[in-house]
Amino acid sequence: ETGVTQSPTHLIKTRGQQVTLRCSSQSGHNTVSWYQQALGQGPQFIFQYYREEENGRGNFPPRFSGLQFPNYSSELNVNALELDDSALYLCASSLGGVLLSGANVLTFGAGSRLTVL
Amino acid sequence: DAKTTQPNSMESNEEEPVHLPCNHSTISGTDYIHWYRQLPSQGPEYVIHGLTSNVNNRMASLAIAEDRKSSTLILHRATLRDAAVYYCILRDVSLTTNAGKSTFGDGTTLTVKP
Numbered sequence: 714e715t716g717v718t719q720s721p722t723h724l725i726k727t728r729g730q731q732v733t734l735r736c737s738s739q740s741g742h743n744t745v746s747w748y749q750q751a752l753g754q755g756p757q758f759i760f761q762y763y764r765e766e767e768n769g770r771g772n773f774p775p776r777f778s779g780l781q782f783p784n785y786s787s788e789l790n791v792n793a794l795e796l797d798d799s800a801l802y803l804c805a806s807s808l809g810g811v812l813l814s815g816a817n818v819l820t821f822g823a824g825s826r827l828t829v830l
Numbered sequence: 831d832a833k834t835t836q837p838n839s840m841e842s843n844e845e846e847p848v849h850l851p852c853n854h855s856t857i858s859g860t861d862y863i864h865w866y867r868q869l870p871s872q873g874p875e876y877v878i879h880g881l882t883s884n885v886n887n888r889m890a891s892l893a894i895a896e897d898r899k900s901s902t903l904i905l906h907r908a909t910l911r912d913a914a915v916y917y918c919i920l921r922d923v924s925l926t927t928n929a930g931k932s933t934f935g936d937g938t939t940l941t942v943k944p
Contacts, residue, residue, distance in 0.1 A: 717873070746932070755917055755934035756874065769922075769931045803873050819866070819921075819932070821873030 715740050717822035719804050725828045726794050734789040734825045738806030742820065745787040747779060748803040750824070756803055762787055791827075799829045834918045834935040841941045842908045850903040850938050852918030857898050861920040865892065865903045868915045868937070877903065877916070913942045 718737045726732050738745050744763045748756035758771035762781035776792040785806070791798055805819040835853040842848040854863065862881050866874035878885055878892045880901075885892040891904040905912055915937040922931045 748932075748934075753936075755936045756932075757934065758932050761931070771931065805873070818876045818879065819864070819874070820876070821866075823871070823873050 717804055717806050717820050719802075719822035719825050721825060722823070723826045723828075725830060727830050728794055728796060730794050730829075731790065731792045732794060732827060734791075734802050734804075734827070736787045736789070736804030736806075736822060738785045738787070738804075739820045742806035742808045743785050744807045744817070745781055745785065746805050746807070746819070747787070747789045748805065749773075749798075750801040750803055752800075759789070794829045796829050799827060801826050833933055834920060836916070836918055836935050836938045838936070839939045839941065841943060842905075844910060844942055844944050845907050848905040848908045848912070848940065848942075850905075850916050850918075850940065851900065852902070852935075853900045854918070854920055855899045857920060858922070860922055863892070863894060863898075863901050864919045864921055864932070865890070866917045866919065867912075868917065874917060879921075908940075908942045910942050910944060913940055915939050 717739050720735045746761040747759040749759055750756040759773050759777055760767050760779055761769040765781045778790045781787045801824040803821055803824045805821045807817040807819050862879055864879040865877040867877055868874045878887055878890050880892045880894055893902045917934050917937040919932050919934050
């Protein structure tokens with residue numbers, strides 16, 4: 714089985730720009746969640762998608778948005794980039810419906826490193 | 831939001847057991863306790879998870895306090911490859927908008943000495 718793949722691995726943007734990060738979930742997984750990891754800190758939950766709908770969100774402003782596609786792949790979009798958005802963005806997939814989402818194991822990708830200048 | 835607290839760093843000698851503690855005093859009844867570890871330049875990797883009972887797998891054991899306000903990850907014989915940042919997280923299994931929400935702390939950096 715294939716794992717979680719993310720693209721691009723690294724990118725540089727300037728303040729005010731928009732960015733789209735992509736994630737292919739592990740084969741058979743139907744749920745995707747996104748995390749922001751600043752240098753030296755633990756990952757922070759952004760949101761989760763199940764069956765193409767957002768069904769859980771952390772403390773992130775609306776300029777962080779996402780999509781999940783019928784093949785369960787996902788995108789994270791960030792508008793009006795700020796310097797503090799510089800971080801490693803991690804995607805994780807898991808299997809199960811909403812009821813079991815807390816129990817199900819997360820499989821993480823290697824992340825996309827975003828630098829905002 | 832329920833939070834986890836872990837020591838910033840711990841050291842162990844190779845082939846000795848390691849006990850990594852985690853406090854989660856505000857845990858809710860619908861939170862599962864998960865442990866992940868992260869090597870440099872990689873995403874976190876699953877180690878073990880549980881709800882109320884102690885759990886064992888090929889990688890580690892998880893001991894959960896009776897009141898669920900703390901847990902301990904046990905690596906029975908540390909190897910150099912176990913050197914990583916270990917995260918204890920809570921994952922909400924409820925049907926609310928918190929579904930799947932995972933709260934990470936800053937983790938424990940484990941150093942294994944040969």
